[in-house]
Amino acid sequence: MYPTLGPVPTHELFVLLGVLAAGAVFAVEARRRGQTDERLAFVILGAVLGGAIFMRMGTWLQHVDLRDNASLAEQWLYGNRSILGGLVGAWLGVHVAKRLTGYRSRTG
Known part of the structure; x- marks a missing residue:
């Protein structure tokens, strides 16, 4: 229950x-x-989107034989949720957003 x-x-x-x-x-x-700085909103958005995407898609390539993996749509709808994938995705999302917006200050 x-x-x-x-x-x-x-x-x-x-x-x-x-x-x-x-x-x-x-x-x-x-x-x-x-x-x-208003660019911080885009940095936060990058962290949230990166974390959400990698949380679901981080475990997509879990089999060596690619035919055993789920399709991208199946993985997104029914796949595993990975905390580590979400953390890596958030980290990458922040770095990509900082690069795209030109934000140079430290974000922690």
């Missing part, structure tokens, strides 16, 4: 709440430190 809150799955709800809380803390800290 999985806990639910009506029709809303609890895992997805709490992931969303965690992302919103992280965004709020980031906004308050950025304002407090005087880092109000």
Whole structure:
């Protein structure tokens, strides 16, 4: 039995709440430190998108014989979710976004 809150799955709800809380803390800290560069929004977007994509697609090539792997659509819809894939994707997403926007400051 999985806990639910009506029709809303609890895992997805709490992931969303965690992302919103992280965004709020980031906004308050950025304002407090005087880092109000609008390019930071694109860096954050790069981290979120990179993490979301690599979370699902990070385990796509898990078999040496490529015919044993799922198609990209099947992997996206039904594939594994990998924490390490999400972390690597977020890291890459930040670096790509910084390169595209020309943001040079350290992001931690």
